[in-house]
Amino acid sequence: MLKIQFKKTDFKATKADLGLVFIPKKNLKQKWIDSKNFKNFGYEGEGIFLDQQAHILYVGVQDLNVDALREASFQAVNFIRKMPFKNLKLGIYGDNEIMQGIFLGLLLGMYEFNQYKSKKNIPTLKEIFIVNEGITKTIPKNLEKDISTAEILAQSLILARDAINTPPEDATPLFLAELAQKIAKENKLTCKIGDEKFLAKEKMGAFLAVNRASVHPPRLIHLIYKSKKPKAKVVLVGKGLTYDSGGLSLKPADYMVTMKADKSGGCAVLAIMNAVAKMEIDIELHGIVGATENMIGGDAYKPDDVLFSREGKSIEVRNTDAEGRLVLADCLSYAQDIKPDCLIDFATLTGACVVGLGEYTSGVMGHNEELKTRFENAATRAGELATKLSFNKHLKKLIDSKIADICNVASSRYGGAISAGMFLSEFIREEYKDKWLHIDIAGPAYVERDWDINTYGASGAGVRACVQFLLDFIKKD
Known part of the structure; x- marks a missing residue:
């Protein structure tokens, strides 16, 4: 299970192997995001775009609601799980329910049923840093408890999946x-x-x-x-x-x-x-x-x-x-x-x-x-x-x-x-x-x-x- 840490620093000041940023189609330009490469690569908020120079993974979403962000989080981690990133940083994208959804997607994106494979792909990603910046400027109250709930749900879902598989x-x-x-x-x-x-x-x-x-x-x-x-x-x-x-x-x-x-x-x-x-x-x-x-x-x-x-x-x-x-x-x-x-x-x-x-x-x-x-x-x-x-x-x-x-x-x-x-x-x-x-x-x-x-x-x-x-x-x- 991924380890989650809260950071008091902002997005740019937080050191991490990779930054994860969700981009809604309606708002490609956000003040806290360096979007200078979007135009160069023709990125318009669709799909996944890995800016290797800035070490940021941009994931396009239709909207910043819990369902869209939950699925986008899953897709993001599923995309990078075989890459050599040990940690990633993530901003705040809404209230506790939205953040809980994001973390459930992140945690389940790591899942693979491989018990019967002779060669197993072991993900290098181990940590996620939550930074004090994003759509909202501060970390919501009781967020740690809601993220803990996401961890419990993920662990329970994995328990069920492993047994069924x-x-x-x-x-x-x-x-x-x-x-x-x-x-x-x-x-x-x-x-x-x-x-x-x-x-x-x-x-x-x-x-x-x-x-x-x-x-x-x-x-x-x-x-x-x-x-x-x-x-x-x-x-x-x-x-x-x-x-x-x-x-x-x-x-x-x-x-x-x-x-x-x-x-x-x-x-x-x-x-x-x-x-x-x-x-x-x-x-x-x-x-x-x-x-x-x-x-x-x-x-x-x-x-x-x-x-x-x-x-x-x-x-x-x-x-x-x-x-x-x-x-x-x-x-x-x-x-x-x-x-x-x-x-x-x-x-x-x-x-x-x-x-x-x-x-x-x-x-x-x-x-x-x-x-x-x-x-x-x-x-x-x-x-x-x-x-x-x-x-x-x-x-x-x-x-x-x-x-x-x-x-x-x-x-x-x-x-x-x-x-x-x-x-x-x-x-x-x-x-x-x-x-x-x-x-x-x-x-x-x-x-x-x-x-x-x-x-x-x-x-x-x-x-x-x-x-x-x-x-x-x-x-x-």
């Missing part, structure tokens, strides 16, 4: 359980790990069925953080499919690649627990992860099977590749016993959500429109894309079963993200209907290209949005 040969349910124990030890959290005997005792028949063909035993992970004076009790549930072959409803080869990322919801929950504990938010927070594989074999659960869930409802299986909702059904049942003020699940649940919203946007579902709006707004403020999807009474009919209480897939290919959310709703008790949110992160969880402040692969989707939601939730409640 780890291949399935290593990232088994036991791997996730050990990661949870490590997080618990580091942050003094309570950690409970339930094995297959525990799941059987809890009558989690749907969860156990998904695991049947795997050589790796399942685990139910339960982390607990409780501040001294919690203002609310919230439970998070994450889908932790460490690999999803589709089961007997086998995925095509091209669709099986990247299924190591089907644990993204569970990894997001672990990362949120880590961030909330380090930020010492006044809340009681529970993180529950259903960790298993969905494989093929002689003991695999089958289309036509009828499973019995912890909540007591029977489920007709018509497609074994709709397994995440089976695991979540039992985990959500377990979560409601904790009697939360708010219950949120995160899952890479449906390809239909990606088709409908694209790769970069999460779907927000539930019965409480105000709660959905609050999460959507929190995501926007945190720099994530999320949009509300509405339940539809006509789609509900598509998951009816002739032989069981409910079917695990809809009888139509259309509206799959919503019908999957409505399936989960069947396992939410009446008193928690208005307290529950379902977040489908199938689109942004894992993208095979750089985008926004994310490198190739896992993004940690849901982490920033949820942390912001929790901060807002305890303020209002």
Whole structure:
């Protein structure tokens, strides 16, 4: 992680290997910036311009808002990370929220998943100097605290990304359980790990069925953080499919690649627990992860099977590749016993959500429109894309079963993200209907290209949005 230092000197007087300057198109000429070379090189505030003579990296932005500066910071560090610069200096570009966004971009620009490479590119950049000059003339109050928050978010996102990117040969349910124990030890959290005997005792028949063909035993992970004076009790549930072959409803080869990322919801929950504990938010927070594989074999659960869930409802299986909702059904049942003020699940649940919203946007579902709006707004403020999807009474009919209480897939290919959310709703008790949110992160969880402040692969989707939601939730409640 980059080291951050505050300097009382101005931009020109501060010694550094490189200066980082953001240039809005509307204002190429700024008093504190030497822009004499702009005309010589034809620079008009677009893209990145490295002035080697002045040792300044100019990064063009559309505007000096938090979203533009966060992404520009990421691009800047990503650009120079392989260059021989040990430190860089940076001015002040706005209030604490803007500066926090800038530093989150800078810190994540250093990220690369290279654990499995024989030759690793080790960045030389180690320090960032914040100088007492810029768009505003003084360093904002409490900036150190907000930058510390950026460091916590970056570290938590990297934790999630590393876990999601780890291949399935290593990232088994036991791997996730050990990661949870490590997080618990580091942050003094309570950690409970339930094995297959525990799941059987809890009558989690749907969860156990998904695991049947795997050589790796399942685990139910339960982390607990409780501040001294919690203002609310919230439970998070994450889908932790460490690999999803589709089961007997086998995925095509091209669709099986990247299924190591089907644990993204569970990894997001672990990362949120880590961030909330380090930020010492006044809340009681529970993180529950259903960790298993969905494989093929002689003991695999089958289309036509009828499973019995912890909540007591029977489920007709018509497609074994709709397994995440089976695991979540039992985990959500377990979560409601904790009697939360708010219950949120995160899952890479449906390809239909990606088709409908694209790769970069999460779907927000539930019965409480105000709660959905609050999460959507929190995501926007945190720099994530999320949009509300509405339940539809006509789609509900598509998951009816002739032989069981409910079917695990809809009888139509259309509206799959919503019908999957409505399936989960069947396992939410009446008193928690208005307290529950379902977040489908199938689109942004894992993208095979750089985008926004994310490198190739896992993004940690849901982490920033949820942390912001929790901060807002305890303020209002």
